[in-house]
Amino acid sequence: MNIVEIKDVCKTYPAFKLKDVSFSLESGKITGFIGRNGAGKTTTIKSMLNLIHTDSGEVCYFGLPLSEHETEIKQRIGYSTGTVSWYPRKTIRQIVDITKTFYKNWDEEAYRRYMTLFGIDENKKPIELSEGMKVKFNLLLALSHKAEVLILDEPTSGLDPFSRDELLELFKTLRSHGVTILFSTHITSDLEKCADNIVYISNGEIRANCTKEAFLKDHGKPGETLEEVFLRLEREVLS
Amino acid sequence: MNALLKKEMRLSASILSYLFISFAVMTLLPGYPILCGVFFITLGIFQSFQSAREANDIVFSALLPIAKRDVVKGKYLFSILIELSGVFIMAVLTLVRMTLLSDSQIYRQNALMNANPFFLGMTLLLFGVFNLIFIGGFFKTAYKFSGPFVTYIILAFLLVGVAEALHHIPGLEALNAFGFDHFGLQMLLLAGGALMFILLTWLSYNKATVSFEKIDL
Numbered sequence: 367m368n369i370v371e372i373k374d375v376c377k378t379y380p381a382f383k384l385k386d387v388s389f390s391l392e393s394g395k396i397t398g399f400i401g402r403n404g405a406g407k408t409t410t411i412k413s414m415l416n417l418i419h420t421d422s423g424e425v426c427y428f429g430l431p432l433s434e435h436e437t438e439i440k441q442r443i444g445y446s447t448g449t450v451s452w453y454p455r456k457t458i459r460q461i462v463d464i465t466k467t468f469y470k471n472w473d474e475e476a477y478r479r480y481m482t483l484f485g486i487d488e489n490k491k492p493i494e495l496s497e498g499m500k501v502k503f504n505l506l507l508a509l510s511h512k513a514e515v516l517i518l519d520e521p522t523s524g525l526d527p528f529s530r531d532e533l534l535e536l537f538k539t540l541r542s543h544g545v546t547i548l549f550s551t552h553i554t555s556d557l558e559k560c561a562d563n564i565v566y567i568s569n570g571e572i573r574a575n576c577t578k579e580a581f582l583k584d585h586g587k588p589g590e591t592l593e594e595v596f597l598r599l600e601r602e603v604l605s
Numbered sequence: 606m607n608a609l610l611k612k613e614m615r616l617s618a619s620i621l622s623y624l625f626i627s628f629a630v631m632t633l634l635p636g637y638p639i640l641c642g643v644f645f646i647t648l649g650i651f652q653s654f655q656s657a658r659e660a661n662d663i664v665f666s667a668l669l670p671i672a673k674r675d676v677v678k679g680k681y682l683f684s685i686l687i688e689l690s691g692v693f694i695m696a697v698l699t700l701v702r703m704t705l706l707s708d709s710q711i712y713r714q715n716a717l718m719n720a721n722p723f724f725l726g727m728t729l730l731l732f733g734v735f736n737l738i739f740i741g742g743f744f745k746t747a748y749k750f751s752g753p754f755v756t757y758i759i760l761a762f763l764l765v766g767v768a769e770a771l772h773h774i775p776g777l778e779a780l781n782a783f784g785f786d787h788f789g790l791q792m793l794l795l796a797g798g799a800l801m802f803i804l805l806t807w808l809s810y811n812k813a814t815v816s817f818e819k820i821d822l
Contacts, residue, residue, distance in 0.1 A: 415667075417821070419818065419820065440670035441670040445668055452660060452662075452665040463615075464612045467611065468608055469670065
């Protein structure tokens with residue numbers, strides 16, 4: 367069952383165009399969203415969060431259009447990125463105390479559990495956190511309101527191999543609990559370990575939207591890894 | 606709405622927004638253009654917009670389970686709260702000057718504007734102009750605030766200058782009324798100021814919500 371549907375999303379910038387982007391996320395699966403820097407991954411994710419004004423197209427979660435059910439949908443989804451830090455000079459406790467008042471499903475027990483698991487100190491400020499800890503803090507916020515869909519923009523960028531592995535294991539555990547994950551990355555080796563499906567975007571266009579196995583079968587050569595397939599496809603686009 | 610306002614007050618706001626409300630006591634300064642108190646209060650609000658931008662507050666808010674227009678609403682609610690806190694202090698001090706200090710020579714021999722209901726009306730008008738020009742201007746991009754703030758400063762000081770000069774024009778002396786002199790006219794001017802505050806803020810809010818829906822974060 368598809369829990370998220372992105373249909374014909376277009377967005378034109380002076381130097382870049384997102385062209386009829388369509389794909390879906392299967393419930394309880396991890397979908398790897400791959401593409402090189404500037405391919406349109408973040409723009410697509412922003413359109414999925416209503417952070418940008420698209421020219422056309424529609425994004426639906428749980429069968430509901432985002433344009434009409436924004437508040438309701440945002441109660442049920444979570445977003446995490448390693449590239450932005452919110453309120454860098456406030457303590458995590460201050461940020462969480464306010465954030466939780468917006469969520470009907472905030473689970474204090476889950477919050478405490480993940481905080482211990484991630485090793486996050488509530489008295490620290492985001493400015494004092496490493497890139498990896500920032501990702502974990504964002505994930506902590508998403509997981510504590512029991513998000514059914516997690517949209518993760520480059521969540522493993524800047525993480526050491528051990529933390530990356532730890533996060534990938536966590537994603538697999540969340541998947542086993544029915545959480546749907548969109549995992550945008552250019553570190554394709556991470557997806558080898560955990561992705562069920564692959565959405566491949568290049569130059570603002572979706573080039574593939576299928577299971578990881580089908581992607582490797584359709585686009586790869588025998589014995590090629592996901593990373594090797596991705597690199598070869600990108601080189602083909604350039605040549 | 607409570608959660609929104611609480612977020613603005615505890616996460617987004619600069620401490621200066623609260624501290625600068627105290628500039629409302631400039632109402633008691635003799636021989637000083639007392640409307641400048643409004644400018645300092647709005648400077649405090651400006652500081653909150655600045656610190657909110659540094660903290661990625663707009664994007665964080667847009668990701669919360671609220672409608673995009675509520676991000677705008679939060680900023681307006683916070684600004685109005687600060688402005689009305691300033692107006693409240695100014696109103697109390699104006700009342701003190703109109704009653705206990707109405708015969709004080711230090712205020713009577715003052716070439717500048719007197720603290721009276723007309724002054725309060727002008728205060729509200731200036732806050733309305735701030736909301737229209739600065740907050741409305743900010744939400745055209747949700748990150749550029751220098752242009753709107755400079756435009757507001759120019760307009761605000763022009764208005765302060767006009768308000769200070771008006772009572773020196775023959776026939777308009779009643780604008781500088783002491784105590785409860787010309788009370789009907791004074792209250793009418795206060796009501797006019799309040800009406801302008803509501804109108805400009807409402808116009809600005811509606812325009813800002815439309816602009817904010819269209820911009821990319």
